Amino acid sequence: MKTKKKYLLLLSIVFSFIMLLSLSACNSSSNNDELRELAKVEIKEFEGKDLSSILEFRENSINGPQKVDIDTYRLKVDGLVNEPTDYTYDEVLTNTKYKKLVRLNCIEGWSVDILWEGILLREVFDKVEVKDTANTVIFYAADGYSTSLPLDIILEKDMMLAYKMNGVTLPPERGYPFQLIAEDKFGYKWIKWITRIELSDDEDYLGYWEKRGYDNEANLN
Numbered sequence: 001m002k003t004k005k006k007y008l009l010l011l012s013i014v015f016s017f018i019m020l021l022s023l024s025a026c027n028s029s030s031n032n033d034e035l036r037e038l039a040k041v042e043i044k045e046f047e048g049k050d051l052s053s054i055l056e057f058r059e060n061s062i063n064g065p066q067k068v069d070i071d072t073y074r075l076k077v078d079g080l081v082n083e084p085t086d087y088t089y090d091e092v093l094t095n096t097k098y099k100k101l102v103r104l105n106c107i108e109g110w111s112v113d114i115l116w117e118g119i120l121l122r123e124v125f126d127k128v129e130v131k132d133t134a135n136t137v138i139f140y141a142a143d144g145y146s147t148s149l150p151l152d153i154i155l156e157k158d159m160m161l162a163y164k165m166n167g168v169t170l171p172p173e174r175g176y177p178f179q180l181i182a183e184d185k186f187g188y189k190w191i192k193w194i195t196r197i198e199l200s201d202d203e204d205y206l207g208y209w210e211k212r213g214y215d216n217e218a219n220l221n
């Protein structure tokens with residue numbers, strides 16, 4: 001009798017494990033289906049240069065892909081600014097739009113060449129009137145991730161917030177609604193699912209990976 005109970009218990013554990021596995025497999029395959037549909041319409045080439053596909057990224061975000069509800073979404077821009085503002089998605093998109101081919105290099109050794117479409121952070125900063133004491137920009141994301149960059153580097157490199165890649169709206173896996181295009185910096189500065197941009201004077205701020213030992217400058221090479 002005892003062994004029979006144990007056997008049943010074991011059986012039910014194994015069964016629920018298999019159910020769980022197939023559930024998560026279902027999930028990722030439907031996500032893949034959506035990505036594959038997008039991949040059919042993405043741009044493959046820009047000014048004679050081949051682009052990578054949105055299928056070529058490795059998904060290794062700290063808490064997996066985030067689903068952001070665009071109706072309640074706000075991009076908060078605050079800190080050392082005269083006009084702290086919460087922007088809706090559409091309000092962010094009223095800024096001047098730019099396109100640029102930029103390579104994303106992950107520190108784990110893979111890279112992708114993508115045609116990004118986005119708006120300039122400079123324009124957002126002008127609107128909220130950044131104070132003279134600000135020297136650091138801290139970005140926060142829907143998954144609890146954060147990272148930072150010096151304000152002057154963002155301005156000097158004309159860094160963008162991207163809302164499209166290869167001509168299609170960023171899919172959830174790639175950071176919808178906004179990803180930072182941290183040109184010349186390693187992938188861990190390319191924060192996805194941005195919810196808040198804080199102007200700060202804390203030059204020593206360390207983001208998620210930076211706190212865990214990644215170099216805060218994150219320069220390529």
Ligand SMILES: Nc1nc2c(c(=O)[nH]1)N[C@H]1C(S)=C(S)[C@@H](COP(=O)(O)O)O[C@H]1N2
Pocket residue numbers: 057058059060061062063105106107141142143145173174175186187188189190191192193
């Ligand atoms: N919010 C958030 N942004 C993030 C990450 C993350 O875990 N969370 N990972 C970073 C890292 S390490 C890399 S290499 C790039 C890769 O983008 P991908 O996950 O879209 O391939 O996203 C960056 N942005």
Ligand SMILES: [Mo]
Pocket residue numbers: 105106107108187188
């Ligand atoms: Mo990365």
